[in-house]
Amino acid sequence: MAVSWCPWRLRKEGSCYAQGASDACCVVRFRSQRPGDRALHVLLMINADGGLVPPAVLLGGSMTTGVLTAPGPAGDRFIGNLGDFSASPLEFLTECVRTYGDVVMLGSHNVLLAHPDDIERVLVDRDSAFVKTTNKTLLHTRKQGFPGAMMNSDGEDWHAKRRRLSPAFTRRMVDAAALVAREEADRAFASWRGGQTVEPDHDLSVLTLRTITRLMFGDAIGQADIDTIGRLVAVIMDFSEQQIMLPQWFPTPRGLRLRRSLREIDELLTRIMRTAPADSPVLEVLRGSGLSDSDVQDELATLLLAGFETSKNAITWACHLLAGHPDVADRVAADPSYADRVVREVLRLYPTTWITSREAARDVEFQGHHVPAGTTVTVCQWVTHRDERWFAGAAEFRPDRWEDGLAARGAYFPFGLGPRACIGGAVATTEIVVAVSEICRRFRLHAAGDVTVRPALALQARGARFRLEARG
Numbered sequence: 230m231a232v233s234w235c236p237w238r239l240r241k242e243g244s245c246y247a248q249g250a251s252d253a254c255c256v257v258r259f260r261s262q263r264p265g266d267r268a269l270h271v272l273l274m275i276n277a278d279g280g281l282v283p284p285a286v287l288l289g290g291s292m293t294t295g296v297l298t299a300p301g302p303a304g305d306r307f308i309g310n311l312g313d314f315s316a317s318p319l320e321f322l323t324e325c326v327r328t329y330g331d332v333v334m335l336g337s338h339n340v341l342l343a344h345p346d347d348i349e350r351v352l353v354d355r356d357s358a359f360v361k362t363t364n365k366t367l368l369h370t371r372k373q374g375f376p377g378a379m380m381n382s383d384g385e386d387w388h389a390k391r392r393r394l395s396p397a398f399t400r401r402m403v404d405a406a407a408l409v410a411r412e413e414a415d416r417a418f419a420s421w422r423g424g425q426t427v428e429p430d431h432d433l434s435v436l437t438l439r440t441i442t443r444l445m446f447g448d449a450i451g452q453a454d455i456d457t458i459g460r461l462v463a464v465i466m467d468f469s470e471q472q473i474m475l476p477q478w479f480p481t482p483r484g485l486r487l488r489r490s491l492r493e494i495d496e497l498l499t500r501i502m503r504t505a506p507a508d509s510p511v512l513e514v515l516r517g518s519g520l521s522d523s524d525v526q527d528e529l530a531t532l533l534l535a536g537f538e539t540s541k542n543a544i545t546w547a548c549h550l551l552a553g554h555p556d557v558a559d560r561v562a563a564d565p566s567y568a569d570r571v572v573r574e575v576l577r578l579y580p581t582t583w584i585t586s587r588e589a590a591r592d593v594e595f596q597g598h599h600v601p602a603g604t605t606v607t608v609c610q611w612v613t614h615r616d617e618r619w620f621a622g623a624a625e626f627r628p629d630r631w632e633d634g635l636a637a638r639g640a641y642f643p644f645g646l647g648p649r650a651c652i653g654g655a656v657a658t659t660e661i662v663v664a665v666s667e668i669c670r671r672f673r674l675h676a677a678g679d680v681t682v683r684p685a686l687a688l689q690a691r692g693a694r695f696r697l698e699a700r701g
């Protein structure tokens with residue numbers, strides 16, 4: 230069975246990647262980062278027992294055609310800009326655009342695009358020039374992830390899966406999200422008291438996990454199953470965020486935990502699929518779809534993962550911004566409909582999905598720069614959302630900028646754009662808006678901790694703590 234893995238979590242950045250592993254051995258391939266270098270590949274083989282096979286150096290043909298011509302930081306000969314990127318990705322990418330412009334070469338096979346027109350061209354992709362997943366990576370293998378899910382598919386396969394799932398994500402689901410999120414907000418904030426200082430992470434995790442789980446599986450799902458899902462999701466997130474990814478057969482405690490969790494989540498999801506009443510649109514469309522058990526498990530698992538961490542962090546960022554802008558919080562308390570604009574602005578400043586990538590399926594050109602087929606094309610919500618050219622006073626929290634609801638096309642894309650835009654965008658927005666208005670209705674928030682931005686799988690607000698002041 231073919232398995233691939235990336236030891237430096239760089240599958241999307243592509244300056245150094247690994248692929249071509251099998252159960253028997255793994256192959257790590259390094260590429261020179263200098264444009265114009267011949268594709269010199271160092272192959273490092275590890276056999277299934279974890280032993281190192283003597284390394285071989287091969288001269289390989291480049292996967293790309295022609296040379297990427299955009300300007301960019303030179304970086305290290307072999308690891309390129311990996312060091313700078315890993316140390317502080319948001320600052321590094323922002324600085325790249327400031328220094329080199331809207332088309333930046335991050336590595337010989339990786340380009341960053343910052344101009345809204347180019348972002349729209351890649352994500353809307355009218356010419357079918359970009360693909361989402363050609364490099365089968367960690368979460369795309371059955372042993373380590375969810376290859377059967379729509380999110381991890383491409384081409385006709387993706388199209389069929391999106392068509393199948395879309396009827397579940399209609400107005401009915403959005404209305405249900407408003408109702409469920411309000412009930413869950415009541416439940417989560419019931420124990421909050423004026424004068425208390427809260428670290429909201431746990432309560433917001435419960436709120437968002439219970440909301441997404443009830444939306445996916447209906448109301449029949451019990452607290453015990455929700456707790457189990459929460460525990461399993463935490464293990465999967467933990468594994469996905471580790472800095473060094475080892476192949477799954479490598480017996481690390483984390484890897485073993487992941488394997489056990491994936492088995493458990495498969496069993497749990499299969500049981501829910503077979504026994505839960507069909508009172509949720511997602512179960513309705515998946516039941517009787519003719520999909521295999523494992524494809525259904527993959528779909529459900531990715532929906533839970535995609536819809537949980539991103540929403541939780543968005544609500545945390547909203548709390549952070551509202552604590553710093555009591556006038557905005559007061560306005561939401563007086564007029565809950567204002568929360569729509571607040572949430573738009575929260576997702577502009579703190580887009581919880583902060584980076585997105587595609588791969589060029591053929592040679593393309595951006596602003597006169599040649600981008601060969603095989604290049605990873607990266608767009609960064611954080612960078613473009615904070616660009617003065619598209620948002621006046623870009624660093625400031627100004628919900629009123631959304632009065633007319635508009636932004637330049639391609640300049641604002643917290644949920645992506647085009648055919649592969651987030652299927653749960655309206656559901657997530659509703660959930661976040663409800664949580665924000667329920668918090669503002671009950672409390673004024675005062676910052677009680679230093680918040681730092683942690684760009685992990687989602688953009689996290691580390692250290693968020695608030696003192697609560699009850700509204701009279």
Ligand code: HEM
Nearest residue numbers: 380535536539540543582643644645649650651652653657
């Ligand atoms: C604040 C919350 C959320 C944010 C910021 C977010 C962001 C995104 C983004 C940017 C994409 C597009 C990725 C790309 O173009 O490669 C995406 C795709 C996706 N999202 Fe979300 N999402 C959120 C919540 C949700 C929820 C609640 C669900 C499900 C209930 C969900 C399910 C998905 C799925 C299935 C895809 C893949 C779509 C496809 O490949 O066709 N997301 N999301």
